[in-house]
Amino acid sequence: MIHLIVGPAAHGVTAYALQLADALGTVDIVREETFTEAPLPDGPIHVAFTDHLFGAGPDAAVETLLARVGERPLSVSFHDVPQPEEGAERFARRAAAYQRLAAAADVVGTNSEHEARFFDAPSSVIRLPIPQVHSEFDPEPGTVGVLGYLYPGKGHEYLIAALDGSGYRLRFLGAVSKGHEAWAEELARHAEITGWLSDDELAAEMGRIEIPVCAHRHFSASGSLMTWLGAGRTVLATDSDYTREIDAWLPGRITRVSGSWRDAVDAFQPEVLDPPRYGWADVATAWEDAWHSAGLE
Known part of the structure; x- marks a missing residue:
């Protein structure tokens, strides 16, 4: 299996690809900062x-990738899967691609x-x-505390509005995503924005947080949530299909919020548990099993 790994190492999807390749051991890698x-x-x-x-857009990205792969067998790990909440036009364009x-x-x-x-084609979860x-x-x-890169849609503004005047202190642990600097200034x-943190710094800052929060308005997978769980922390998270799925998989670790964030924060009782054991x-x-089932070795 040849792993085509694209993007800057700090990007979450690129980091996933690099860590998967490392976990697999000896694999062939084609590494590109830019596709x-x-x-x-x-x-x-x-x-x-x-x-x-x-690519410059979803259609161009898929067209160029498929042309480059040609007749070779292809395996794809999909990330940032389109959701209707991102807007009808953008969703339609990305969904088709x-x-x-x-x-x-x-x-x-x-x-x-x-x-x-989301997909018509069968997939491995x-x-x-x-x-x-x-x-x-x-x-x-x-x-x-909210963990991870800062960009609109992760609920920062809603937490600020919900907790305004409450006496709680908001801390956002992570760097601002490129292009959202003016938004972050507001x-x-x-709230306090820490900026980029090393792994050791992040672990220390997580320990200073009393109430961990994942307040994304719409999410279908979350490395931030997994990181809180990996520290053994119980977490307040937006009620969604995804958090219900994770709650069923790992019961007792997520308190889902469907109503008032202020009420949820007031009622939350933080705990530290033994972290789940599910790693790279x-x-x-799981990827090796998927490739084997498809005859790709």
């Missing part, structure tokens, strides 16, 4: 796909059952790994 049209080696190709890493790529692939992998239901985060629990009273008037070795084995 090119250079010829690929012969053999099955695996890609971790999100459209903006592969993702469906076309899935139909052309020999193996389709998604991170959740919620995402799998291979959940995001839960990292083992060694975070000392030493919370500062009244702190509410957030910084109401499990993800790699």
Whole structure:
């Protein structure tokens, strides 16, 4: 299996691809910071796909990728799967491209059952790994924390509005995504933004948070949620198909919020549990099983 890995290492999808390749051991890798049209080696190709890493638009991304792969067998790990909530026009454009790529692939992998239901083509559900985060629990009273890159749609604004005047202190652990600097300046008037953190710094900052929150308005997979769970933390998270799915898989770790965030934060009782054991070795084995079932070795 040849792994075509595209994008900057700090990008979540690229990081997933790099970590999967590392977990698999000795694999052939074609590594590109920016997607090119250079010829690929012969053999099955695996890609971790999100459209903006592969082209100027979703149609162009899929068209160029399929042309480059040619007749080789293709395996795709799909990320940022389209959702209607992103807007009718954008959703229609991205949905058509993702469906076309899935139909052309020999193996389709998604991170959740919620995402799998989007595709017409059958897919293997291979959940995001839960990292083992060694975070000392030493919370500062009244702190509410959101983890990961900052960009619109993760619920930062809704938390600010819900907790305004409450006495809680909002801390956003992560860097601002490129292009959203002006938006983040407004957030910084109401919350602390740490900026980029190393793994050790992140673990320490997580331990300072009393109430971990995943307030995404619409999400179908979440590395941020997995990271909180990997620290053994119980989490407040928006009620959704995805969080109901994870709650059924790992009961007792998520408190789902469908009403008032202020009421949910007031009522939350933080706990630290033994973290779930599901890591990159499990993800790699699941991918190997999917390739074996499809005759791709």
